[in-house]
Amino acid sequence: MDVEKPGQRYEPLVVRALETLWGKSRERAGGRTHLLLAHLLDTAAVAELLWDGFLACSTRSSLDGIAGGPGRGRRLFAWLCGVHDCGKATPVHQRLWPEGAEAVRRVGLTWVETAAVAGVKRQKRWRHDWAGGLMARELLAEAGWDAEQLDWVWPLIAGHHGAFPSLRDVQEPGPAKGQLRGRGAWRQVQRAVLDVFTHEVGFEALGGVEPVGVPSRALQLQLSGLVVMADWIASDERFFVGLDDLRLVSLDASRERAASAWKALGLRGGWGALGVPGPEAFRDRFGYVPRPSQAMVIDVVRRMGGPGIVVVEAPMGEGKTEAAQAAAEVLAARFGADGVFVGMPTQATSDPMFTRTRQWVEAIDERFASRVVLLHGKRAFNREWKALLENAGEHADEMFCGVDEFGLDDDPYGIEPEVRGVPERQAPAEWFLGAKRGLLAPFVVGTVDQLLYAATRTRHVMLRMAGLAGKVVVLDEVHACDVYMSQFLCEALRWLGQAGVPLIVLSATLAPAQRQALVEAYLAGAASREELRVEVPAPPGYPSATAAWLWATGEPRFHVDAVGSWRADLNVAVHVIPEAVPGGRCSRLERERLQGAADARVADLLATELADGGTALVIRNTVARAQSLYEELRGRFGSQEVRLLHARFTVARRADLTEESLRLLGPRTPRPRSGRLILVATQLAEQSFDVDADLLVTDLAPVDLLLQRVGRLHRHEDTWRPDRLRAPRVFVTGFEPREGREPAFVFASEKIYGRHLLLRTAAVLPDAGGTWSVPSDVPALVETVYGADIALLPEAWREAGEAARREQEDRDRARAEVARQYLLTPHGEHERRTLAGLHYGGSAAGSDESCLQAAVRDGDESVEVVLVVREGDDAAFRTLAGRALSVNGDVAPDVLDEVLGSVVRLPAKFTEAAATLRPLPGWHGHPWLRRSRALVLSSSGRTALGDFTVSYDDEFGLRQV
Known part of the structure; x- marks a missing residue:
């Protein structure tokens, strides 16, 4: 790389600094120091591949518009991804690796260590991501950027480790006295890092990077997730081995490494540019002519004037799933979506939907079936999913090793450093199987919780929004969301509406108030309004479809239709x-x-x-x-x-029993x-x-x-x-x-x-x-029960009924208030224009699956345990089926599935007693079992749990005796 631009010569100190500033230490870059500029360009090169082979047409179109016209979004996107680590050109980062710090000092860049330490002690979170946000904001302002452009760009940099600070947060701590951000020559070097990187990406100068439009906050959140995705890929030392010679650093060199990584990881998008399916498509996909209600849903989505929400209400067994799949294909083709997320109410309902979704996308193109991801905590016990894992290919045994260092406290796998090299089982789309990344896969089936998590104030929430945006979202059995979960559902719908994500909602028994709330939330998001009161038309019959979207003028539009059921009552x-x-x-x-x-x-x-x-x-x-x-x-x-x-029952036994029930009582x-x-x-x-x-x-x-x-x-x-x-x-x-x-x-x-x-x-x-x-009586029965008419109750019940109503309203208000503590956006802030301060007060819940589920489902806290058997204190442990472990509980590879299949969730009343349970000694170094609590049963299947006695067998499951 030639760091000298035409008409621009850098002082020798600046050139030496560019040749020395490190982005990755030798320990994290394959044994050789990785220069900072090399990592920025690696990330930009990965971003180009994301644009070419992963982003939805709708996303690319939106970014083109922000950048100033067709074809301009790609380069801006690469710049936004690559600039994320500019804050590493500061003492707060360069001081962290002793070998790198010494090299930086030798070229003449110094800092006062005592002041730096004082600043870090004052504000432990102030590190290179926050430094980068502050630095970029100042340097882009010097380059002439408008304030409204600065305001949305700097949070992407400051928030790329998972949480968005406010502008006040990113100010350097006072006790540091400038020794963390860097003073003197540091400012020239920081400007040079941005200038050189910007020129290498293809812009003449920083001023030429400035966008012409301001993206919606939802698009900003999606962009932030894509920045994180590009960074994580570009941090994989298997493909991006360190470069310590600036002469070898260039965008072309980074492109070669990125292409190799992309091919090896098997990263692929979804549909790409779909053509709008014709009338014959339904028969081709599902093998029969659409029923009247299914044809109605397809017709409704063809009439929509923009991406919006479609509420489909139809009886059980009417074929809502096939109608939604056919409608999703139409919406994807019309509005540029690249895949689909199907959200189900439970893990048990997600499993059969996984099979049906694979069959559907395979009917569109046989290549797509292998790209469908099942996303819930017990997917390892789904036989079809396990088969995908076993046929994953040569990269299935490999694992993405590390993301960043020095100040990054959350690994994408959730694996601690001492076990970072233990491989995780992978499916064909291997990269998407790490923690927090499942929604990024092109086709996803999982619990509705996965959508609700995207509405929580948690670290790396941007990855979830990046996974949802650019897809069609289908939510089945949405009536199952109670008043607590509905707070998260409506918050998620606001973000989906603002992101222009087409949404299909299915229910057989939806109360009118629920329909109203869902449509209002989506349209309020689409309009970027805190409140948007609309009168949603009542369906004229049942089955029905209600579509709502925003007109070009910003006014809501509706199309409502109804037909008779295909079956007699x-x-x-x-x-x-x-x-x-x-x-x-x-x-x-x-x-x-x-x-x-x-x-x-x-x-x-x-x-x-x-x-x-x-x-x-x-x-x-x-x-x-x-x-x-x-x-x-x-x-x-x-x-x-x-x-x-x-x-x-244990997860393995429950899966077997569910499969047996469907086999004995299922269709055909x-x-x-x-x-x-x-x-x-x-x-x-x-x-x-x-x-x-x-x-x-x-x-x-x-x-x-x-x-x-x-x-x-x-x-x-x-x-x-x-x-x-x-x-x-x-x-x-x-x-x-x-x-x-x-x-x-x-x-x-x-x-x-x-x-x-x-x-x-x-x-x-x-x-x-x-x-x-x-089904004829279904809508009226639901509307009557969920209505407010006290005359429904017999006279003798009404006093008790009024008391019960007041009690329920008080309970609902209290539960809604608890839920709001975890929401991504507090009330009154839905019209904010940027992501700054989105993580107000820090993250509201932990980011692992159990913590997130506890946040979005208002059930009593409960814990999962792994059941094992032991005859006495000196005996070896055994599995439920009698397979030997050891006196410490060590698990041989061929017994692992059996042990993992012995997980059972305890009733909430046992939670306090279960707090004393710990992993077996032999599990402490195991990547999947090290945090698992063991419940040790006697040979008779019993054990004491606090003041209770519990038993387990494969006939009754877990019960108190």
């Missing part, structure tokens, strides 16, 4: 099975007696109804109730005819003409669980969830049923009707759902022998 007979509910002062013995009587009554019912064979689904609201009923039914019918499914499953099958489950079977039952027994739940459960009844056509079960019936239990007053509810149900909605749901249950027409 099911007239579902609804019966009540009263259950005696114990009072608050009942003894444990009395409670157990009443529970036994309730279980026996359900067993008697099933014995009668299934006398000629058939299938029944029983849904209990708690694991304990499901286990208790299973024990009763097993005694009546035998274990061959009864299955149990809940969340307190031949049913024997004799025999019976009873599946006892918890809410796992409530949504996105494609099973068909002849008969349903369910605990009372809010009406939308109750209707979701009814959706498992007579779900599949052409399924053989005994004569007695050919008419669909649901039996509702879990509460006690009382003469002249409101009903009493099982305590656990009331704790989960609250009295307010349970009372209103009980009020809409038909009288004996009455029916619900499904």
Whole structure:
């Protein structure tokens, strides 16, 4: 590299400094010092490849507009990514590696170490990222940049380690007296670093880099995530070995290294430039002609005047998934999206959607199936995902080693330095599998939590937004988000709206107030407004599709349509099975007696109804109730005819049981003409669980969830049923009707759902022998229960109903207020123009999966444990299946999957007792087990946990005894 520009000669000290300033130490750059300018150009070269082979068309178009026109965005993007580490041209960074510091001092750049130490002690966070933000802001201002351009660019530099400081934060600490930022010749050197880098990237001078437009805050957040992505790739010492000779440093040389890294890592985008699919596309993708509701959804998205939100409301089994996939393809083609994120309510519902999404994108182009990532904490136990890992290829055993040094306290893998070399299993799109990077993959299926995390004030939140922007986002079963989760959902929708991300929301049972809130949040974001009150049109029927977007003038536009269902209504007979509910002062013995009587009554019912064979689904609201009923039914019918499914099995056992349930009761499953099958489950079977039952027994739940459960009844056509079960019936239990007053509810149900909605749901249950027409009655039932009309309740219930309403409103307000503590943007700041100070007060939650989940789901805190077995204090540990470990618990490679599959989540009431649990001694050096708590069982499967005794077996799962 020739650092001398035409008409510009640097003083010898400046030239020597450019030849010496280090970006990566020898220890982190393959054994040779990596010059700072080399790392900046490496990152810019990676950014060029991101532009050419990864960014969505919509993102490139937006950046072209910011840069001043078509074709100009690429160079600006490369500059923004490369300039991120300019702050390393300061004593705050150069002093950290003794060998590099000595070399810098020898060329004549000095600092007063005592003042530097005093500054660091005063403000430990003040390091090269904050120094770079301050430095760039000053030097770009000197180059003539307008203030509005400075204001959005400097936070990208200051925030590239995961959190955005305010302008006040980035000021150098007073006690440093300028010795961290650098004084004297340091200022000339810093200016030269920016000038030389800028010229090498292709600009004549810093002034020529200045954009002509200001990106939205959402685009800024996306850009920040892409800067981090480029930096992390360019920091991989496997491909970017140190360069300590400035004569060998150039953008062309960096391009060669970047191309090698890109090819080796297998980084690829998604669809690219899709053509708008024609009428035949639906049949080509799914093998059948679209149903009326599916054709309606496709037509609605074709009519949209811009990227927006589409709310699809349709019955269970209507084909909403295929409609959303077809609509996503149209939206991606029309608005330049490069991939899709599908968010499901639970891990269990994400797994089958992973399979369906792979089949869909493979039908578009067979190359895409291998690029789909499953994103949730238990994906290792999904068989299809495991097969992808095993077929990952030569790079699957390698691992991205390190990102940055000296002041970076969060590794992208979450692995501490002493185990940094341990390989992680990888899938074909290997780079995307590290912590915080999953959403960057082109096609992603995961829990809705992954979207909610993008609305939290956490470190590296920009990576999540970078992963969502440029995609079409599909959210299924969105009604499952309660008032707490809805705070994060609406915050996320604001950012998606501002980013112009097309969004498809699916629900069978969406309350009108939820529809209104979702559309308003998205449009407020699109308009960059704190509040945007709009009147969302009510759908004229069911199934329906409601589309909303902003017109070019900034005014909201809507298109709403509805058609009839493709299936005739099911007239579902609804019966009540009263259950005696114990009072608050009942003894444990009395409670157990009443529970036994309730279980026996359900067993008697099933014995009668299934006398000629058939299938029944029983849904209990708690694991304990499901286990208790299973024990009763097993005694009546035998274990061959009864299955149990809940969340307190180990992850491996739960995956097997889920797969078995779907196999036995799923679509196109031949049913024997004799025999019976009873599946006892918890809410796992409530949504996105494609099973068909002849008969349903369910605990009372809010009406939308109750209707979701009814959706498992007579779900599949052409399924053989005994004569007695050919008419669909649901039996509702879990509460006690009382003469002249409101009903009493099982305590656990009331704790989960609250009295307010349970009372209103009980009020809409038909009288004996009455029916619900499904799906025709669904919208009216949901609207009635979630409405405010007190007249819904019988006169004798109204006083209790009013008290329950007030209690629920107070609870909702309190939960919403708690959620707001973690939101990315506080109320009143949605119209801010830049990212400065986005992490107000620091990060609100930890960045690991468990901390994030605790932040976005307002459940009682609980912990996961790994179950192992030990005969005595001196014996070796064993797995649940009896495989030997060692006296220290060391895990051989061929036993690892079995140990990891033995994870189970404890009930919240055991959390305090579980605080004393620790990893086994042999796990401390293991990358996956070193933080895992071991729960050691005796050979009988029991152990003491604080004041409790718990047991585990593969039939009942974990339970208190």
